[in-house]
Amino acid sequence: MMTTLRTEARIALAVARKDALAELRGRQATVSTLFFAAVVLLLFGFALGPDAARLAAAAPGMLWLAVVFAGILAVNRLHLLETDDGALEHLALYPVSRRAIYAGKALGGFAVMLLLGVVVLGAAGVLFAVDVTAALPPLLATVVLGAAGVAAVGTFYAGMTVRLRAREVMLPLLMLPVLAPLLLGAVKATSAALAGDPFDELGAWLQLLVAFDIIMIVAGAATYGYLLEDG
Amino acid sequence: MKTRVLGLVALVAVVTVTLVALFVVPPDRNQGDAQRIMYPHVASAWLAYLSFGVTALAGIGWLWKRDLRLDAVAHAAAEIGVMFTAFAIWGGMMWGRPIWGVFWQWEDPRLTTTALLLALYVGYLLLRRLTDDPERRATRAAIVGIVAAIDIPIVHFSVEWWRGLHQTATIGSPDRVLNPAAPGIFVGTLLGTLGAFTAAWLYLMIRRYQLACAELAREEARRVDLLMSARAAAVR
Numbered sequence: 001m002m003t004t005l006r007t008e009a010r011i012a013l014a015v016a017r018k019d020a021l022a023e024l025r026g027r028q029a030t031v032s033t034l035f036f037a038a039v040v041l042l043l044f045g046f047a048l049g050p051d052a053a054r055l056a057a058a059a060p061g062m063l064w065l066a067v068v069f070a071g072i073l074a075v076n077r078l079h080l081l082e083t084d085d086g087a088l089e090h091l092a093l094y095p096v097s098r099r100a101i102y103a104g105k106a107l108g109g110f111a112v113m114l115l116l117g118v119v120v121l122g123a124a125g126v127l128f129a130v131d132v133t134a135a136l137p138p139l140l141a142t143v144v145l146g147a148a149g150v151a152a153v154g155t156f157y158a159g160m161t162v163r164l165r166a167r168e169v170m171l172p173l174l175m176l177p178v179l180a181p182l183l184l185g186a187v188k189a190t191s192a193a194l195a196g197d198p199f200d201e202l203g204a205w206l207q208l209l210v211a212f213d214i215i216m217i218v219a220g221a222a223t224y225g226y227l228l229e230d231g
Numbered sequence: 232m233k234t235r236v237l238g239l240v241a242l243v244a245v246v247t248v249t250l251v252a253l254f255v256v257p258p259d260r261n262q263g264d265a266q267r268i269m270y271p272h273v274a275s276a277w278l279a280y281l282s283f284g285v286t287a288l289a290g291i292g293w294l295w296k297r298d299l300r301l302d303a304v305a306h307a308a309a310e311i312g313v314m315f316t317a318f319a320i321w322g323g324m325m326w327g328r329p330i331w332g333v334f335w336q337w338e339d340p341r342l343t344t345t346a347l348l349l350a351l352y353v354g355y356l357l358l359r360r361l362t363d364d365p366e367r368r369a370t371r372a373a374i375v376g377i378v379a380a381i382d383i384p385i386v387h388f389s390v391e392w393w394r395g396l397h398q399t400a401t402i403g404s405p406d407r408v409l410n411p412a413a414p415g416i417f418v419g420t421l422l423g424t425l426g427a428f429t430a431a432w433l434y435l436m437i438r439r440y441q442l443a444c445a446e447l448a449r450e451e452a453r454r455v456d457l458l459m460s461a462r463a464a465a466v467r
Contacts, residue, residue: 156378160371164361174358174375177350178382181389188393208389219381223374226294 008100015091015104020111022081029077030112037070037120041127052129059128060190064183067113067120068150072172074112075154078105079162088162091228098225106155106220113147113154130194138193138202145209146186152213153178156220159227178216185209238434244427248420256420265329270421272322274428275315276345280383281432282312283352287380290373299447302369305376307439309355311432316349340390347386351379365447 023030044062049055082088091101121143125132132139153175161171189205192198252270259266289305292298323342324334336342355375362368 160358160374164358166361170354170358170361173350174354177347177354178378180347181382181385184389184393204392208392212385212389215381215385216378219378223377226370226374229370 004097008097008103011096011100012103012107015101016107016111019078019081019105019108023108023112030074030115033070033074033077033112034116034119036073037066037116038123040066040069041120041123045127055128056130059124059130060187060194062128063120063124063190064146064186066124067117067146067186068176068179068183070116070120071113071150071154072175074116075109075151075158076162076167076171078109078112078155079158083162088228098228099221101228102155102159102221102224105159106151106217109151109155110148113151114144117143117147132194135193135196138197138206139190141206142186142189142193142209145206145213146182148213149182149186149209149216150179152216152220153182156216156224156227159224182209182212185212234434234437237430237437241427241430241434244423245431248424248427252420252424256416259417262330265326268322268326270424271428272319272326273421274424275319275322276341277425278428278432279312279316279319279345279348281429282308282315283348283376283380283383285436286312286352286355286376290376293369293373297366299365299369300444302365302372303440303443303447304436305369305372306359306443307436309352309359309372309376311435311439313349313352313356315432316345316352320345320349340387340393343390344383344387348383351382355379365450 041062044058044066045055048058048062079088082091094101118140121132121139124130157171157175157178161167161174164170185205185208189202189209192202192205248270252267256267258264285308286305289301289308292301293305320342323345327336327339327342328334355372358375359368359372362371
């Protein structure tokens, strides 16, 4: 049992490392995703501004919408990478557990999402005059949990839509409604953290995020194999 | 033949409960005539949840048994479920306008949850249309259907929380009508509507399932045709 888990963890790390290497050598994808998120933040500012108080109040919502929108691009990219030269078929041919492949892809997605979350958090702090340094630990915890949730759900749906004709529409259409609880939880946790948690509700929202992440990771790991097989 | 009888019974039952709900039951003391919307509204919401449960279970069945008829059941249930979901939302908005003063009430977790439900299953149906191979389509649809069903309780729970962790129940909640203190005729009408609508649902399910099976057979026939003509061309 222990050895299987260890082998699967090694496989997952190898898959994630492969994605990270490809990303580092190509690089454009992550950078353009980050810029896309920044542009979304700017446009939100134009749509709601220039009243500073109003922008600060709406900052958590704008922050997480930017992360989720940019996240669609990020997870899609990680699977698109595999279709270029039939790499996904090769991945499916490896005699290793599908769970491990899913974990590896999700881990790669998580790394990108984490970077995205931290950068967007900083950008939102600057753009909307919100002091993020005052409550950094709970904010970072929210970013980690939110990034994990988007990566878990996104990896799974991107794996499904990557071979579809209308991929660009179907990925967000399938993914966004599923992500709704994550969006609620992350926005609420962020506003609670920024306000200094006056109603003592931060813990509850973080718990919701943890539960969402666990359920979606289990669901993704259990079903990803079927997606890979039907290639 | 049996299905036709069921359809006839369902039709008579739906017409009967509609007439009872409109003309026999007295109007609600607080909400007046608007409260009559509650009967088909609650029945539709129940059938929406029933449908999506069937979709998820049939999806699990497909992944397990690899029988395309199970996928046909999942497809039929999802399509009918989307219809009842839309009907439930429409009824809720018609009720909300006179009672709440607005069509859409963000404070109500059921309304927002149901809207997301509609989005989830419209996505499911669109996904089905985008995949030509029946087995691949069945697998993808099954997975989306299962994950959507898992997501529903999380969505409901989180929206309920989001509305306000400290707030008590909303005013004029339709559930109130179901409490034991409500007069028997209200409860009886509601139960009658539930029964009649469920019979109609069953009839629709059977017909849609038959149609889905016919569609599958036609797809298969066309594939064989293509194969045969390709082979004939190759031999020549």
